[in-house]
Amino acid sequence: MAAVMPQLAPPPAASRLLLSGNEAVARAVWESGVRVAAAYPGTPATEIIESLARYPDLHAEWSVNEKVSMEVALGASMTGARAFCAMKHVGLNVASDCLMTMTITGAYGGLVIAVADDVGLSSSQNEQDSRYWGRFAHLPVLEPADSQEAYEMTKFAFGFSEQYETPVLLRLTTRICHVKGLVAVGAREAHEPPGFVKNPERWVMVPAHARTRIPNLYQRDETLRAVSEASPLNILEAGTDRTVGFVASGPAYMHVKEAFPNAPVLKLGFSYPWPPQKVRELAALCDKLVVVEETEQLLETEIKAAGIACHGKDVLPKMGELSPQVLGPAVDRLLGRPVPPPPPAAAPMKVFPRPPTLCASCPHMGIYYTLAQIKNIIVTGDIGCYTLGAGHPWNALDTTICMGATMGVALGIDKGRGEVDRNKRIIAVIGDSTFMHMGMQGLLNITYNKGNVTVLLLDNNTTGMTGGQATPASGKDIHGQDAPRVDLAKVVEALGVANERIKVVDPYELPILFKTIRDEIKVDAPSVIIARRPCVLIEDFKPFRPYLVEEDKCTGCGNCIEVGCPAIHVTRREKVIKPSGREVELAFVNIDNQACTGCGLCVQPCAPDAIQHVPRRDIPIHIVKT
């Protein structure tokens, strides 16, 4: 956020607080005496560092990407300081290069990595099961089932990390991160780092050194498996009804308890390495064993490989969230019990979809309104609010893959295209935060490889999609304090774009924006158009006088609707026959002046000048910022 964030005194020890999983992790990180906490925003993990930034006595930062955040945490751990980084599932893909070698060096100061899986894809481009990283990197995985456990396991993880010199993966899911529950909190314990010790065999990962340390990973797996067997985080509840027993971790445990309160359950809080002995004990207790896991068939496969018969994904869904209502009938069916049909009243009613929209006055509307009018282009996109340009009414984005991919994909299309695509112009769209996260390398690759791509760099001075976090180009740090402001035009030039091919435009100025894009796509050289206007979420955005539609002047052409602003509403539709004999549907509109913040975008395509400022005396008070 651009606003300066107050650092309030944290609530005292022994309070019971209503905390989300994210807030609970943050509190535990602070109490554990952590000195460095780093992250790049990403749903559902963003609020961990956001809330940590309000605690005193630690360095919290927005890093430019997840890989850097992990490296920062590792560096801190090398000094013996306790360190933490947090990311969403796809963030760990970015950080994985660090992870896979960091596991060999191990941790010195307690080092915890929180990774949040967006189970059910509430706000992500894919669904991934981060528990795999525990196997791949030979790292212990902890899986809390609610806020209280998120707090406790985080506290446990730091000491554990130091004891076994291992980074610890704290695996969260959306239903942990964004669910609030009561948490009994404690006091902070300071943790003074013992100091960096020169030790090249450990910290300089060249083949000779890594080779001597890799056997440690296998040794650690064995040690931790024994620890897991005895761990109080892995609880075997004997239950009373032994027809079916469950192995469950994370939120899945709650679903099991709710649907089958009397069944035996092995709750895995320390889910990797998992305890084979305890699973065998459970299997011996019950007639059938069901592994309940989100999202992939991971534990189930490993348990079967250990020679223990079990069910799981043969009856449960392989993607999305589980719930007691999914679990109950699936297991009843497995047991051959009758499954009552859901009552008819419980069928959902048919209602139109309501996808997220760009905000009224969002500068991205100007970009997509313009792109929708240019023919013969391929537009590669990226991740952020501006991904919505792929939707209605613009339909102006042709690709979206992962952070920064717009650049590489655009160059690949340029180099790979055949004769059919020869006359098309290639435009790569990217947001400012995404550009600094992973787009700069891709742009350098375009200039180096002489690509013919026009880049639209949407500089709204923030990370809009995740709620408006500062970036190196916004001149603010995580606390809203001044920070050095990187000049995007200079960065772009340094990456090899010719000075005369760098244009800075205002996305609210449609004619200039249109002309600039038209001119630049004609040039056979990489060019970058920086479209600069603040996102409405941040302080730099100052609302303007709202507009209204003069009813008698509106001809129903519907041009303004094509801007895609949620403040514009159709009041009446009418079918008319044109002199040419063609039937057209007219749509007469008004503007909700409580929602309009006066960007003026819709005014520009209105030929009869029907869109006019609201008279000053009628301006709602709440939109005039002081």
Place this chain on the structure above:
Amino acid sequence: MSQNDITNILVCGIGGQGVMTATEILAEAAIAEGHDVKKTEVAGMAQRGGVVTSHLRFGRKVLSPQIEPGTVQVLLGFEGAEALRWSHYLKPDGLALVNNAKLVPPVVELGLFDYPEDPTGQMRAAGRRVVSFDAMSIARDLGEVRLGNTVMLGAIADYLPFSSEVLLACIVKRFARKGEQVVDANRRAFAAGREAVAKQLGAAPSENATA
């Protein structure tokens, strides 16, 4: 199932309407009454205009945070079509309290989908118990549209398994910093919300009504 002593409340609306804050205050009231509480947050997508729901569950011990369809005692709808969208979450004898705001998304304005003619009417036709009222004009009559959320909380106050005073106290606590005038305005909005519902259900708000 061990859901019997659990109260399920579903609050729904659109991003930016204040759904989360309202649920947060309801959660605080349940905590003040000594309940265990779980409340889902649907954050993320910063953009305005998407569907927002918040699940609130409280009781002796709450396990799963998710409310299942067909198990909601009270649905608090901030918008008509949204209340309709989630109405299958209601128990057969559940109660829907719906602000009859109509917020039309761009996909409807573009002519791609239709907005339901009469969302609460459709709910009633499906056999739901529904009370609808206009929280925003009630708030406007009190002189400040921003009181709309407190009107909504007033509306649900008599259909919780604890006294409306508990909820009111939580609201007062929130606004205490802003001075006596703001607190008073919120008290009035709360009372107006209670009355709007009571008028239609034909019962005077009783202090200890349970849902």
